[in-house]
Amino acid sequence: METQTKAGYADVLVGLQYGDEGKARVVDHLAGAYDVIARFNGGANAGHTIVTASGELRLRQIPSGVLHRRVALYIGSGCVIGLQQLASELGMLAAYGIDLAGRLTISDRCPLVQPVHVLRDRNEGGQIGTTGNGIGPCYADLAVRMHDGERCSFQLRDLLRDAEEVFEKLNRAAALREEGELANAMNRMREAWDVVRPFVTDDPLWLPRRVEQGARVLFEGAQSVMLDVVHGDQPWVTSSHTLPSYAYVGGDLPCKYHRKTIGVAKAIVSRVGGGPLPTELGGERSERYCADAARSGRGKADEAAGANALALLAGDDDFGIGMALRMLSNEYGTGTGRPRRVGLLDLAQLRLAVQQFGIDEVFVNKCDSLAAFARCADQGIPVMVGKGYAGGRHTIRFPAFGEAAIPKDPAAPLPPQLVALLTRVEEVIGRPLRGIGLGPGREQMRMVEEHQEDMK
Ligand code: IMP
Numbered sequence: 041m042e043t044q045t046k047a048g049y050a051d052v053l054v055g056l057q058y059g060d061e062g063k064a065r066v067v068d069h070l071a072g073a074y075d076v077i078a079r080f081n082g083g084a085n086a087g088h089t090i091v092t093a094s095g096e097l098r099l100r101q102i103p104s105g106v107l108h109r110r111v112a113l114y115i116g117s118g119c120v121i122g123l124q125q126l127a128s129e130l131g132m133l134a135a136y137g138i139d140l141a142g143r144l145t146i147s148d149r150c151p152l153v154q155p156v157h158v159l160r161d162r163n164e165g166g167q168i169g170t171t172g173n174g175i176g177p178c179y180a181d182l183a184v185r186m187h188d189g190e191r192c193s194f195q196l197r198d199l200l201r202d203a204e205e206v207f208e209k210l211n212r213a214a215a216l217r218e219e220g221e222l223a224n225a226m227n228r229m230r231e232a233w234d235v236v237r238p239f240v241t242d243d244p245l246w247l248p249r250r251v252e253q254g255a256r257v258l259f260e261g262a263q264s265v266m267l268d269v270v271h272g273d274q275p276w277v278t279s280s281h282t283l284p285s286y287a288y289v290g291g292d293l294p295c296k297y298h299r300k301t302i303g304v305a306k307a308i309v310s311r312v313g314g315g316p317l318p319t320e321l322g323g324e325r326s327e328r329y330c331a332d333a334a335r336s337g338r339g340k341a342d343e344a345a346g347a348n349a350l351a352l353l354a355g356d357d358d359f360g361i362g363m364a365l366r367m368l369s370n371e372y373g374t375g376t377g378r379p380r381r382v383g384l385l386d387l388a389q390l391r392l393a394v395q396q397f398g399i400d401e402v403f404v405n406k407c408d409s410l411a412a413f414a415r416c417a418d419q420g421i422p423v424m425v426g427k428g429y430a431g432g433r434h435t436i437r438f439p440a441f442g443e444a445a446i447p448k449d450p451a452a453p454l455p456p457q458l459v460a461l462l463t464r465v466e467e468v469i470g471r472p473l474r475g476i477g478l479g480p481g482r483e484q485m486r487m488v489e490e491h492q493e494d495m496k
Contacts, residue, residue: 048075048250049299050257050291052284055264056303056393058311060371060380062405062477063304064088067104067260069475069485070302075255077105078114078247080290081280082262083153083178084122085171087374091480097136098374101126103260106138112255113140114247117149118280118290119262120178121196122158124225127232141238147292148197148242153178154210155225168275169313169334171373179269179279196240203233247293257297259287265393276315284397302474303399305390307407310371310380318433319383319424322359329359330381339377343367353415361416369409370480386424387468388433394469402469405477407458408484414440421461425468438464446478450486 053070055061068090071077079101088099090107097106101122105111115121130140157174165172181193190209198206211226251257261282266272268282281290288295311317312330320326333339349367352360362382365371371380394402413421420437438461445455454462454476466473476486 045252045254047252048255048257048297050251050259050287050293050297051300051302052259052261052287052298053302053304054261054282054284054397054399056266056305056390056399056402057264057309057386058266058317059264060087060310060312060374061264061304061306062403062480063260063262063264064090064099064104065405065477065480065482065485066302066304066403066475067258068107068482070258071105071108071111073256074105074111074258076112076114076247076250076257077103077108078116078257078259078287078291078293079103079262080116080118080259080287081282082278083120083175084125084173085175085278086262088262089374089480090482092482098132100129102129102133102140102144105258105260106133106140109138109143111143112250113144114257114291115144115146115150116247116291117147118286119147119150120153120175120182120280121146121150121236122153122173123229123232123236125173127235130235144239145246146196146236146240147244147246148195148200148240149244149292150196151178151182152194152196152199152206154181154194155229156210156213157181158225166335167314169315169331170278171313176279197242199233199237200240200242203230203237244292247291251293251297257291257293259284259291261287265397266389273315276313284399300400301398303394303397303402303471304405305385305402306405307385307410308365308369308371309383309386310366311383312373312378312380317381317383318389319386320381321362321365321383322357325359326362326381330379334378339379340367340370340372343379349412350415353412354417356417365409365412368412369406384422384424384435385465387465388424388426390465391469394471399469399471401472401474402465403475403477404462404465404473407462407476408443408446408478410458410461411441411443411446414442416440421457423461450483454486 084100088104090097103113153174157177160177161174162172194206263278263282267278284301349364352364365382410421419440422435426433439457441455441457473488478484
C-alpha cells in the first residue's frame, strides 16, 4: 500500500524596522528546525552577519543557514544576482570549510545585475544613499524589458541558454558607452558565471516538490518592512518587495504552505542612507553627519579615534548620545562600513508593522545595548510611544540596568528592568516575544519559552 507523505510548511522571517535588526543571527539560531532556508528578495545589498566562535561570517546573497550543514539553501526568483559578488561569497565560504555543492540552488528566473546597473547606481544612488550594488537599476530594467530597441534585462536562464550571446550583448553595450571599466567587469562576470552556473536550476518545482514531500522552509527576508519599495517612504527605500507576503512570489512557493510569520526588531533602531527616522537621536544633525561620513568614507575607526563614548553618554546632547550608542553597539554598515543613524525604539511603529504585516511572534535583538542608558544623566531607557506621527507621541522612560546586570550565564535570570520593558513591548504589540538578543554571539540569544518565569 502506498503511504502518503505529509506536506511540509513555510515560515517567513522579516525585519520590522529599517534593516540590520540581526535577522541573520535569528535565522542561524532557528535553522536547525528547517530543511530549506530561502531568500526571496534583494541581492548583494544585504549584509547578513553571523558571529561564530572562529570569527564573523558576512553573507550578502547566500541564505544565513550556511552553518547548518544538513540544511539546503535556495535563492528564489525575487532576488537579483550579482555574479562576481556571489562567486566571491562562495569562495569565502569554501575557505571557511563550507562547500555548498549540492546544498545551494538558485532559480534561473533571477535577474542578472549588469555592470551598467552598478555604474548607474553609483552615479545616481547617492541622494538616496543606496549600497551601490546596482539593485535599483536591475529591478527597473526587469520591468522596462527593452531600451533603444534592445533587451535591457537578462535572467540567469538567458545565461543558461547562451551565455556567450548575453555577454556579447553586454560587451557591445559597454563598448558603445566607451567605458573601459565596464568591459573589464564583463570579463570578470564570465569567470564568475563559471563558478555560479552549477548551482542554477531551471526547475520551477524545485521548492514546491520538496515541500509537498514534507520539507520545512524558512524564508529569510532581506532589508526590512520599512524599506519596502511600495510601503516604505519613497524614494528612501530599496527596490524590492520586503513584506512577508512577497516571500511566496519571490521564493517560488504556493502560499498555501504558509504557517507563521516571524518578525525581528532591535531594542534601539538604526537606519543607513537617507529618509525619515522619527526617533533619531540628534535629528537632522545626525542625518547630515552620517550622510557626510558615508560620502567621505569616515567610519568606525575614525569615530573610535575621535570620540569618547562614555563621556558622550554623560553629556546632555542627543547627537552625542546617538554617536555613543553607535560606537558601543557597533552600528556600522556590514557591507559598506558606513555609520548608521541611531534612534530610540519606536513602539508605535513596531505595533503598526506587527498589525499590518500579520506578524505572529517577535525576536528583539541588541537588548544589551540598552545598558548604555544607565550611564546617561537621567538614567532611564527612553522609548517612543503614542499614536502615529502627528498625535500625542512622547517618550517614556523605563528604569535602567548596567552592563554588569546582563547575565553571562545562559541560565541566569534577566535583569528585572529589562523584563519589565520587554513585558510592556509584548503588551503594546499584542504578540509574544520569542527570543531576546543579549549580544552578538550565537550563545547570547535567549529563547523566551526557556525563561517564561522571567517574562511573567
Ligand atoms: P539599495 O537597496 O542598495 O538600492 O539601497 C536603498 C536603501 O536601502 C538605502 O537607504 C540603503 O542603505 C538601504 N538598504 C539596502 N540594503 C540594506 C540592508 O541590508 N540593511 C539596511 N539598509 C539597507
